[in-house]
Amino acid sequence: MKNISRREAIKVAGSTIGLTAFGLPVYSSERKAERLSPDKKHKVLVIGAHPDDPETGCGGTMILLAKAGYEVVSVYLTRGEAGIQGKTHDEAAQIRTAEALKACEIIGAKPVFLSQIDGSCEITASRYQEVLNFIKKENPELVLTHWPVDSHRDHRICSSLVYDAWLRMNRNFALYYFEVESGIQTENFAPTDFVDITDVRDEKHKACYCHVSQHIDEAFKESHDMMEQFRGLQIRRKYGEAFIRHDQVPTAMF
Numbered sequence: 001m002k003n004i005s006r007r008e009a010i011k012v013a014g015s016t017i018g019l020t021a022f023g024l025p026v027y028s029s030e031r032k033a034e035r036l037s038p039d040k041k042h043k044v045l046v047i048g049a050h051p052d053d054p055e056t057g058c059g060g061t062m063i064l065l066a067k068a069g070y071e072v073v074s075v076y077l078t079r080g081e082a083g084i085q086g087k088t089h090d091e092a093a094q095i096r097t098a099e100a101l102k103a104c105e106i107i108g109a110k111p112v113f114l115s116q117i118d119g120s121c122e123i124t125a126s127r128y129q130e131v132l133n134f135i136k137k138e139n140p141e142l143v144l145t146h147w148p149v150d151s152h153r154d155h156r157i158c159s160s161l162v163y164d165a166w167l168r169m170n171r172n173f174a175l176y177y178f179e180v181e182s183g184i185q186t187e188n189f190a191p192t193d194f195v196d197i198t199d200v201r202d203e204k205h206k207a208c209y210c211h212v213s214q215h216i217d218e219a220f221k222e223s224h225d226m227m228e229q230f231r232g233l234q235i236r237r238k239y240g241e242a243f244i245r246h247d248q249v250p251t252a253m254f
């Protein structure tokens with residue numbers, strides 16, 4: 001793809017909508033709340049590296065979006081091939097794919113699996129292209145993905161691939177980052193937006209607990225339960241999920 005000139009870049013507006021446009025119980029740093037046009041089925045992509053990342057990171061928000069009538073797609077870069085001790089890649093992929101399908105059914109999301117391998121995710125020209133082609137084809141209004149500062153290499157790679165696609169698509173969708181197991185995986189996460197997930201927290205847990213092979217109950221006890229309470233506390237609600245909105249000046253070049 002040819003680079004656009006600086007003059008052209010300045011003219012590009014980028015997406016002007018944000019989480020507030022979706023009518024969620026959102027507490028946001030956005031100054032104005034634009035509304036989505038009602039004449040189109042709007043799409044949200046939640047892109048994670050492994051089965052369980054979208055669900056644990058922002059499953060509550062996904063459920064709220066699905067209930068509000070938006071098309072929610074849960075995208076997994078891998079099928080979690082390296083994620084079950086004592087199982088081959090094929091066996092683990094099969095088990096974890098089935099777990100993700102169950103979780104997506106509870107959330108009301110459509111699952112999609114891309115072709116990377118758990119633990120061996122790559123950033124190459126063709127991997128950038130794969131994610132770009134996919135997002136272009138889906139044509140979403142909103143994308144949620146991993147925050148790039150994360151101890152898991154696959155999470156960082158996922159974030160980078162999505163960010164690159166966003167730039168190449170002239171930032172024509174709203175881009176937000178979610179957190180997973182903060183303090184163990186996600187680091188340096190200072191949220192700009194919070195969603196009150198109190199009403200759907202039980203459903204979120206039901207979906208996340210489909211990932212039996214990942215000992216998800218321990219992950220919730222050690223991380224996600226406390227994260228939901230803490231993010232809720234920050235907005236004076238019982239349970240919350242937090243996000244960082246990516247705002248970037250339109251002159252940024254790639």
Ligand SMILES: [Zn+2]
Nearest residue numbers: 049050053152
């Ligand atoms: Zn992960």
